[in-house]
Amino acid sequence: MNYIVFDLEWNQPEGLDSKSRPLPFEIIEIGAVRLNENFELVSKFSRVIKPQVYNRLNRHIVKMLSLKPGELEKGGSFENVAGKFLEWCGEDCIFCTWGNQDLTELQRNMNYYSMPPLSDGPFRYIDVQKLYSIMIDDMQQYSLETAVDRMKIVKDVQFHRAFSDAYYTSKILKLIPADIIEHNPAYDVYHLPATRDEEIHVSTSTGHTVYSRAFDSKEDILQDKVLLTLWCPVCKGRALKRRINWFNHSGRNYHAAGKCIEHGYVSGLMRIRPGEFGGFYAEKTTSLASEQEFLKLSEQYRKVPTK
Ligand SMILES: [Zn+2]
Structure with missing residues (x-):
């Protein structure tokens, strides 16, 4: 089995409340690393997506992601990039993310484009943010960067891009004892039990x-x-x-x-x-x-x- 540690960057329109948006957050980048059963990095995925719903980029997001002008214009469509991503993930994998929001937004975007669902019911995944809190015995939610600093992980790539955040999340996952991972499964309930x-x-x-x-x-x-x-x-x-x-x-x-x-x-x-x-x-x-x-x-x- 493979561990797919992924992270998304998304855009949201300015001055439009979340209820009146057709899509709460439009995904503009998918980054991931695939780890084998020994948590060794075996493959990388990084693609930007050309926005199709909100063409104007939120200026805070442009700043945070340090996007180069025209960078997203070169991206593929969401269906294309997400399709490639899922193909790259392979059949036998478990998703790992920092917190629970990325899996929700991935599924919302897939649903918006009428792509086949990841699953028709709840499925198990690994919430690295939660496991980190359990490991340090402090149930506050820490940001990825704080966790990286506290674990003294070398910061060799820039934060707040999908690939780098997935990469750092995988570094933290690697430091979490196997029994903590095994005994604290998370469940995605985008599709509730029937x-x-x-x-x-x-x-x-x-x-x-x-x-x-x-x-x-x-x-x-x-x-x-x-x-x-x-x-x-x-x-x-x-x-x-x-x-x-x-x-x-x-x-x-x-x-x-x-x-x-x-x-x-x-x-x-x-x-x-x-x-x-x-x-x-x-x-x-x-x-x-x-x-x-x-x-x-x-x-x-x-x-x-x-x-
Ligand atoms: Zn009892």
Whole structure:
């Protein structure tokens, strides 16, 4: 199996809000490296794309990418470059990216041009940004450049071009211990699970996560008995009595907590997000919690106006 570490650069129009755009971000460059099972670099990919949706380049993007005048004009069409890229990736590969946005934007652009989808359901990939946070035991999201500096990786190519960012991401991936990679898979849910049986359950080193199928509304999710059940992430089969029922004190995240007689406090976090093709889905994570974390949740729960 090959690891395809890729990065995209995209353009967005100035002064047009994201909802009124036909495409949120138009991809203008794809860069990637292919690594073998020993994480050795075996091939490179780097192509620019001639914009077809937003012809005027956002000046911040031109500056950040240090684009030469006329550089994109020489690029191929998105369908052509993306097609070549996927052909170069080969059949047996796993995508690796810094964060989760690149896979989404790649699929959105492919969908815009009616290209066949990467997959018709969720698929596993490697989120190097998340693995880096797990490795350094600090769940903040770090920029690629900060991570490169902290890992003392030699900066021999310029940042913020698709190829260089893919290259540096691959350098960081190489430094992440194999057991961290193996135990913390990420799932792309651009295409949500179609049925309850296809929902994704994944045990990671920090807890257990479920990616649900699409529901018509947020309210439907919050009434779904199976999703609301709090499981101990260690015993898995053990449903816990909720000592703190699901509540939300700010934003779209819901919290709950219980206690496993064997493993102690367990907290639940449910993020409800809009699905790409309508409806909503939940990403529910349960993890072991300290007494301090439990008390903090009780405190927040008490402050929530009458439910
Ligand atoms: Zn337990």
